[in-house]
Amino acid sequence: MAEAIRTAVHATIARILEDWAMMMVDHEPQAAEHFDPDLPYYVAVIQFHGIVGGRYRLLCQTPFAEQLTRSLLGIDDEVTAEQMIDALKEMINVLTGNLLTETYGEDTVFTLTPPEAHLATAEELEMFRSPRTFSYLADSLPIQIHFVLEGLHVDQSSYR
Amino acid sequence: MSINVLIVDDSSIVRKVIERTLGMTGLDLNPPLTAEHGAQALEVLRSNWVDLIFLDVNMPVMDGMEFMEHLRADEAFQDIPVIIVSTEGSHERRAKLEEHRIHAYLRKPVTPEAIVNAVNSALGGAA
Numbered sequence: 001m002a003e004a005i006r007t008a009v010h011a012t013i014a015r016i017l018e019d020w021a022m023m024m025v026d027h028e029p030q031a032a033e034h035f036d037p038d039l040p041y042y043v044a045v046i047q048f049h050g051i052v053g054g055r056y057r058l059l060c061q062t063p064f065a066e067q068l069t070r071s072l073l074g075i076d077d078e079v080t081a082e083q084m085i086d087a088l089k090e091m092i093n094v095l096t097g098n099l100l101t102e103t104y105g106e107d108t109v110f111t112l113t114p115p116e117a118h119l120a121t122a123e124e125l126e127m128f129r130s131p132r133t134f135s136y137l138a139d140s141l142p143i144q145i146h147f148v149l150e151g152l153h154v155d156q157s158s159y160r
Numbered sequence: 161m162s163i164n165v166l167i168v169d170d171s172s173i174v175r176k177v178i179e180r181t182l183g184m185t186g187l188d189l190n191p192p193l194t195a196e197h198g199a200q201a202l203e204v205l206r207s208n209w210v211d212l213i214f215l216d217v218n219m220p221v222m223d224g225m226e227f228m229e230h231l232r233a234d235e236a237f238q239d240i241p242v243i244i245v246s247t248e249g250s251h252e253r254r255a256k257l258e259e260h261r262i263h264a265y266l267r268k269p270v271t272p273e274a275i276v277n278a279v280n281s282a283l284g285g286a287a
Binding site: 016019020069072073074082083086087089090093094096097098100101106107108109110112114 | 170171172173174176177180218220246247248249250251252253267268269271
């Protein structure tokens, strides 16, 4: 199942960011090196419960959040912090819903908590340094995914 | 005659995306009405003529399922076509929604083509 989840994480993030946000996605294990240490980090997180429970987290910085928001809204203007937070919340919601359906099928019911997005805490940043993190470049902007099932961590290290 | 659409979703981004997509369709629409959850949507319905509803499922205060129960129980609103737009993918929840005579079920992320097709189908070509 862990292999199926890894495959589904890759497939859903590529499909949804490319088709919905018009951002080209590359799986890049070293993507974190592209983060700018001088910029704030944002985390979007959602929890789910069903035949299994867990959390799906996305880490990014302002340039990705701005580009995502502009793409979804179809605008070139400046975006507000509130719009960026809302875009990240909706993205994590859509990613998680599609991932769970792709992994467990349409006969399985999951309940998703309301998505949250906020400035990353030090503890959250540390979490993304683990080998259980999936790293990507979306339009050359780094993002990371941390997906944990209760009692089962999806280990990215064997997938590189 | 222009069509009045109500978009019910707790995400301002999704409301804007649907509104923008509707604007690109060439359909004769008035500026959409919006609500952040089912209870607010019922308030909007009590004071506005609505021809078509776009509805999310997972929302705070009153979710899409409870909203549908209220909507279909009210003689004034029971014939308004409803298009569900949700991340919800399970057959079971979808079947429960279909008991309330939803017109179409679109899974997020939705394409402009899917929205146009659903609107045309819901309005019977009137759009």
